[in-house]
Amino acid sequence: MPLDGNAIGGLLHEVFGTEMTDAVATCGTCGASGRVAETVVYLRVPGTVVRCRSCSAMLMVISQIRGTSCVDLRGLAALDPRGDG
Numbered sequence: 841m842p843l844d845g846n847a848i849g850g851l852l853h854e855v856f857g858t859e860m861t862d863a864v865a866t867c868g869t870c871g872a873s874g875r876v877a878e879t880v881v882y883l884r885v886p887g888t889v890v891r892c893r894s895c896s897a898m899l900m901v902i903s904q905i906r907g908t909s910c911v912d913l914r915g916l917a918a919l920d921p922r923g924d925g
């Protein structure tokens with residue numbers, strides 16, 4: 841059962857050092873953009889996978905490796921923390 845971006849608000853805050861659920865993420869695959877809060881999130885060991893709601897492409901992968909959060913943002917065309925597009 842997938843969650844949404846709100847479920848990882850705390851994790852994203854830890855990784856980016858700021859509130860990210862209101863940030864606007866643009867998919868590098870289909871170009872859709874939307875709030876991080878509205879992405880599709882799968883919590884999986886050892887990583888958290890964030891997928892595009894439009895095309896299901898992987899936007900972000902957040903892995904915990906030896907206590908450090910490693911973030912793969914390759915699926916994103918843009919990530920705007922200001923949330924104004």
Ligand SMILES: [Zn+2]
Pocket residue numbers: 867868869870871872892893894895896897
């Ligand atoms: Zn997409």
